[in-house]
Amino acid sequence: MNQVPIAVFASGGGSNFQALIDYEDNSSYHIVLLLTDRKQVGAIERAEKAGKHSEVLEQKGKSDQEIASQMKDLLEGYGVEFIVLAGYLRKIPPAVVSLYTGRMVNIHPALLPSFGGKGMYGRSVHKAVIEAGETISGPTVHYVDEDYDTGEIIAQALVPILEGDDPDSLSDKVLQAEHKLYPSTVHQLCSSLQ
Ligand code: GRF
DSSP: OOOEEEEEEESSOOHHHHHHHHHOTTSSEEEEEEEESSSSOHHHHHHHHHTOOEEEOOOTTOOHHHHHHHHHHHHHHTTOOEEEESSOOSOOOHHHHHHTTTSEEEEESSOTTTTOSTTOOTHHHHHHHHHTTOSEEOOEEEEOOSSSSOSOEEEEOOEEOOTTOOHHHHHHHHHHHHHHHHHHHHHHHHHTTO
């Protein structure tokens, strides 16, 4: 099977990146690049262990144009055809978004269109969900557009919120659901590109 060359963008521990690595054999995608915005991230160690290329694109002191052009050069250099954001905390430059329209996805740890937007990441998402008295949460995979968490929704998984759940326990459960939902969704999307 011809696999679609994908890049994963991450800023943190990279457990979703790991789930994508673990699912890769017999899938329709092949991870050719991990891109991070800083050096000290767990995702880089995971890339090393898996024998994957990683690149750090630091943004401090660079203009938006510079960042966009360096990102485009990297993506072109690795022949990336599809981008998977997995805990990447920087906004993607508009020039890159438009280059990958319909070929760039993100995962958010709540049921969009609720509980998304700027500042809604990490523990604060789960805290807001619990404080709103929700009984169900779960991850959302969506296309990336020029704003935060507003692109078309592709897939969601439901995670019941039980009495006694707090932001940490909910975060753990949603993350586990992410690890199942994300690789299979990326696989399906890349299958339809082939
Ligand atoms: C996940 O909760 C994901 O929904 C969000 O960022 C987190 C990344 O976690 N976009 P990890 O680095 O993949 O463990």
